[in-house]
Amino acid sequence: MNSIKTTLMALLLPTVLGVSMGAESSNAPKVLVPPSTSPAAVSTVQPAPTPDRDHPVSSVPDETKAQRDARMGWWRDAKFGMFVHWGVYSVPAGYYDGKPIGGIGEWIMNKGKIPMAEYQKFAKQFTADKFDAAQFVATAKNAGMKYIVITSKHHDGFAMFDTKVNGWNIVQATPFKRDPLKELAEECRKQGIKLGFYYSQAQDWNNGGSANGGKWDKAQEHSMDDYIDKTAIPQIKEILTNYGPDTPAVVWWDTPTDMTKERAARIDAVIQRLRPGLIQNNRLGGGSKGDTETPEQHIPAQGYPGRDWESCMTLNDTWGFKKDDQHWKSTETLIRNLCDIASKGGNYLLNVGPDSHGDIPAESVKRLAEVGAWMKVNGEAIYGTTATPFGEELGKPTEAVDGYGKKRPASSGKVWRATQKPGHVYLIIFQWPKDGKFIVPAFAHTITEANLLADPPAYGFIPKLTVSQNDNGVTVSGLPEKAPDAIASVIDLKY
Numbered sequence: 056m057n058s059i060k061t062t063l064m065a066l067l068l069p070t071v072l073g074v075s076m077g078a079e080s081s082n083a084p085k086v087l088v089p090p091s092t093s094p095a096a097v098s099t100v101q102p103a104p105t106p107d108r109d110h111p112v113s114s115v116p117d118e119t120k121a122q123r124d125a126r127m128g129w130w131r132d133a134k135f136g137m138f139v140h141w142g143v144y145s146v147p148a149g150y151y152d153g154k155p156i157g158g159i160g161e162w163i164m165n166k167g168k169i170p171m172a173e174y175q176k177f178a179k180q181f182t183a184d185k186f187d188a189a190q191f192v193a194t195a196k197n198a199g200m201k202y203i204v205i206t207s208k209h210h211d212g213f214a215m216f217d218t219k220v221n222g223w224n225i226v227q228a229t230p231f232k233r234d235p236l237k238e239l240a241e242e243c244r245k246q247g248i249k250l251g252f253y254y255s256q257a258q259d260w261n262n263g264g265s266a267n268g269g270k271w272d273k274a275q276e277h278s279m280d281d282y283i284d285k286t287a288i289p290q291i292k293e294i295l296t297n298y299g300p301d302t303p304a305v306v307w308w309d310t311p312t313d314m315t316k317e318r319a320a321r322i323d324a325v326i327q328r329l330r331p332g333l334i335q336n337n338r339l340g341g342g343s344k345g346d347t348e349t350p351e352q353h354i355p356a357q358g359y360p361g362r363d364w365e366s367c368m369t370l371n372d373t374w375g376f377k378k379d380d381q382h383w384k385s386t387e388t389l390i391r392n393l394c395d396i397a398s399k400g401g402n403y404l405l406n407v408g409p410d411s412h413g414d415i416p417a418e419s420v421k422r423l424a425e426v427g428a429w430m431k432v433n434g435e436a437i438y439g440t441t442a443t444p445f446g447e448e449l450g451k452p453t454e455a456v457d458g459y460g461k462k463r464p465a466s467s468g469k470v471w472r473a474t475q476k477p478g479h480v481y482l483i484i485f486q487w488p489k490d491g492k493f494i495v496p497a498f499a500h501t502i503t504e505a506n507l508l509a510d511p512p513a514y515g516f517i518p519k520l521t522v523s524q525n526d527n528g529v530t531v532s533g534l535p536e537k538a539p540d541a542i543a544s545v546i547d548l549k550y
């Protein structure tokens with residue numbers, strides 16, 4: 056993968072040739088027009104805006120590259136967001152009838168085959184008495200996260216907002232009686248980060264939507280179309296209009312079980328009417344591709360060249376709170392995941408599962424703060440960057456298992472990563488060299504300067520780095536013996 060070359064080609068070729076070049080451009084006509092060598096042959100008629108051929112798949116058909124870039128701009132720059140799975144499932148917290156229920160916490164109703172009437176009783180214990188939107192948003196901000204995506208409704212159909220569509224919601228069915236989405240929207244605005252809503256549009260185990268693996272309670276039997284038209288769409292209208300023109304900044308669909316093309320089109324029509332161009336992920340269903348790929352519990356070996364993408368991952372092994380799950384990822388894993396993802400051009404959506412009081416588990420808060428401390432020093436190598444100009448550092452794809460035990464291709468290279476923005480290449484080094492030198496593949500521009508991003512006082516002096524480069528590679532010399540950061544140290548190469 057040579058991103059510079061790819062980007063240049065992607066930028067130049069479609070405008071020069073006026074042709075479709077993406078293998079993915081399914082709807083675009085594949086007409087090959089030979090390049091015109093004579094300017095006289097170029098028509099003086101203003102052509103229609105060039106469709107975004109190099110990012111042909113989008114929730115907005117036929118938008119231009121400029122429109123697409125403007126629409127995705129903040130999201131691409133953000134790189135790091137907080138996923139929040141919070142709902143009634145945090146009350147049973149992995150247990151039903153005194154027995155542990157296997158699997159992810161927010162699936163307890165399904166995995167435990169809990170009847171609707173039984174499950175709905177949990178809402179009375181959903182106190183959320185510790186929930187503090189200001190502190191919540193501050194936890195995300197302090198981690199260096201630029202956006203939050205919270206479950207406005209998960210598969211259990213419980214609305215975490217003030218819905219007028221039914222009574223199965225946090226305002227009417229719990230002692231909390233408030234709308235946390237409203238409080239979060241206000242705080243996010245105040246603290247300058249974006250808020251997006253997850254909405255389970257297809258599966259809904261309490262309002263007659265679909266159910267993966269089949270329904271288990273007679274009371275769940277219902278017409279899917281009736282559910283889409285009378286529950287999902289009216290609630291989607293509420294979440295699109297009740298939280299200010301900037302919120303949600305993203306809508307995150309999920310598990311499109313039984314989503315037909317028609318059902319998806321009805322939902323998308325509402326989005327395009329009320330919030331045209333809202334960023335949508337690729338899980339609406341019915342064949343829609345959305346704006347973003349959503350690899351889950353794994354990091355793809357090469358990213359998704361030509362597509363916007365976001366890896367969503369848990370901090371332990373569950374999305375929704377489970378009191379027994381203490382299988383926390385190390386801060387080293389989290390920071391290196393973030394670097395790995397950024398180096399492949401993606402975003403990292405890292406999950407927290409607050410408990411029924413509204414507290415984010417302390418083990419999560421601690422790790423997020425540690426990632427945030429790293430970001431305060433090294434964030435320049437992450438925010439606003441694009442994928443590596445090299446690619447060799449990713450190694451040959453190897454087989455690994457994802458967070459669900461499924462086999463996935465992953466990167467074998469574990470020594471370093473790179474990101475770039477105009478004028479800078481950032482080398483993010485996981486295994487610090489012992490000989491004071493770091494060598495990377497050849498780079499197309501002349502490097503003028505090399506600096507460590509870490510605080511010079513860590514050494515008591517400012518290390519003077521030198522760079523030499525030729526067709527075989529770039530060598531950075533003069534590196535201090537000790538890594539500036541034990542987890543990931545950044546060299547900023549200026550060109």
Ligand code: JFZ
Nearest residue numbers: 140159161162309310351367374459
């Ligand atoms: C879905 C949800 O069912 C889950 O509760 C959580 O919200 C997560 C973020 O998304 O889970 C999935 C979706 C897709 C796969 C696995 C779990 N998959 O493709 O393997």
